[in-house]
Amino acid sequence: MTPTLFTDIAIFVLSLLVGFEVIxxxxxTLHTPMMSGANAIHGVVVAGAIAIAAFAxxxxxxxxxxIAGALAAANVVGGYVVTDRMLQMFRKPVSTTAPAxxxxxxxxxx
Amino acid sequence: xxxxxxxxxxVYLAAAVAFVxxxxxxxxxxxxxxxxxxxxxxxxxxxxxxVVVAVLEGTGTWLGWGALGLGLIAGGVFGAVRARTVKxxxxxxxxxxxxxxxxxxxxxxxxxxxLRRGGGTVTPTSSVPIVLDVLIGSITLSGSLIAAGKLQxxxxxxxxxxxxxxxxxxxxxxxxxxxxxLVVLWPSTIAFVIVLLVAALAFGVLMxxxxxxxxxxxxxxxxxxxxxxxxxxxxFVIGNQAMIIAGALVGAAxxxxxxxxxxxxxxxxxxxxxxxxxxxxxxx
Numbered sequence: 001m002t003p004t005l006f007t008d009i010a011i012f013v014l015s016l017l018v019g020f021e022v023i024x025x026x027x028x029t030l031h032t033p034m035m036s037g038a039n040a041i042h043g044v045v046v047a048g049a050i051a052i053a054a055f056a057x058x059x060x061x062x063x064x065x066x067i068a069g070a071l072a073a074a075n076v077v078g079g080y081v082v083t084d085r086m087l088q089m090f091r092k093p094v095s096t097t098a099p100a101x102x103x104x105x106x107x108x109x110x
Numbered sequence: 111x112x113x114x115x116x117x118x119x120x121v122y123l124a125a126a127v128a129f130v131x132x133x134x135x136x137x138x139x140x141x142x143x144x145x146x147x148x149x150x151x152x153x154x155x156x157x158x159x160x161v162v163v164a165v166l167e168g169t170g171t172w173l174g175w176g177a178l179g180l181g182l183i184a185g186g187v188f189g190a191v192r193a194r195t196v197k198x199x200x201x202x203x204x205x206x207x208x209x210x211x212x213x214x215x216x217x218x219x220x221x222x223x224x225l226r227r228g229g230g231t232v233t234p235t236s237s238v239p240i241v242l243d244v245l246i247g248s249i250t251l252s253g254s255l256i257a258a259g260k261l262q263x264x265x266x267x268x269x270x271x272x273x274x275x276x277x278x279x280x281x282x283x284x285x286x287x288x289x290x291x292l293v294v295l296w297p298s299t300i301a302f303v304i305v306l307l308v309a310a311l312a313f314g315v316l317m318x319x320x321x322x323x324x325x326x327x328x329x330x331x332x333x334x335x336x337x338x339x340x341x342x343x344x345x346f347v348i349g350n351q352a353m354i355i356a357g358a359l360v361g362a363a364x365x366x367x368x369x370x371x372x373x374x375x376x377x378x379x380x381x382x383x384x385x386x387x388x389x390x391x392x393x394x
Binding site for chain 2: 002004005008011012013015016017018019020022023024025026027028029030031032033034035036037038039040041042043044045046047048049050051052053054055056057058060061062063064065066067068069070071072073074075076077078079080081082083084085086087088089090
């Protein structure tokens with residue numbers, strides 16, 4: 001077992017524990033936004049798509065890179081935008097000016 | 111450690127802190143939106159850092175970067191447009207769809223990495239996370255699509271069972287497990303990977319079909335936790351710590367959320383998952 005692998009496993013286990021602790025009691029109105037917010041966070045998979053693009057050297061590699069890129073970008077961009085739209089409903093007065101805050105997020109996956 | 115590795119390491123650490131703080135702030139309605147924005151800021155930072163590393167250290171061709179660019183634009187535009195235009199009542203199935211594509215992306219990354227290594231140099235320390243990634247990612251891809259269909263109404267919401275479903279399910283699980291072991295032992299045989307992929311996709315479908323439409327949101331949350339684990343495994347495969355941290359975080363937080371959602375409906379996760387199996391109309 002290499003030191004890197006051990007470090008990665010330790011990080012994985014400790015992150016699991018943080019994940020168990022970081023959200024305690026959640027009001028049921030926030031269940032769906034919370035699920036969507038967590039869904040957006042695993043959109044970090046787009047980093048993996050970028051990483052395989054850096055070493056792709058065959059037609060099947062290019063194809064998988066394109067597929068992974070498209071799926072991951074939909075996950076991360078859509079995830080954050082739809083979560084933000086849901087959470088806007090919790091702030092009544094500004095809900096009519098919807099586009100402004102989410103505009104800044106759109107470019108992140110590209 | 112090179113200077114670049116130090117910088118990237120600290121940037122990933124900052125992103126991880128943003129994810130944890132963001133998730134934490136999302137517990138209360140008043141700070142929830144700020145939490146999501148902090149988490150999004152962490153994501154932008156992590157992605158920019160990854161692009162910098164990939165460009166500086168990668169051996170990629172223009173074709174590879176072009177394929178990535180096209181994919182990112184297509185997926186990003188689709189995600190943004192659907193997220194902005196969806197009716198609020200249809201949000202759960204859209205979240206389920208975004209979860210499905212996340213699992214699919216994780217599985218595609220593992221397969222791409224396995225093919226690039228050509229099998230010969232793959233040791234169990236990488237083939238085990240590759241197998242887990244393909245397995246979990248494919249289950250969540252097909253399972254979330256079925257759950258989205260149930261929420262949308264394109265697939266009947268009642269528990270769908272056919273005669274011998276339990277037997278077929280068991281068979282599919284056995285095939286998936288056998289294929290997993292075979293890929294770990296002989297990573298250069300692509301046929302085993304394809305069998306694993308197909309069996310895992312089939313299991314995702316068979317797992318969600320018997321679940322009633324009213325329980326679908328809980329199942330989406332469970333599959334969301336699965337995707338987190340698949341992304342963490344993808345992080346092990348390509349050696350990206352931001353993916354390991356964020357994936358594990360979502361895997362654990364998603365599990366807690368699933369338990370609370372089930373509790374709010376006076377249901378247990380176990381009874382939801384096995385609800386349709388054999389017991390007929392049990393709502394237990």
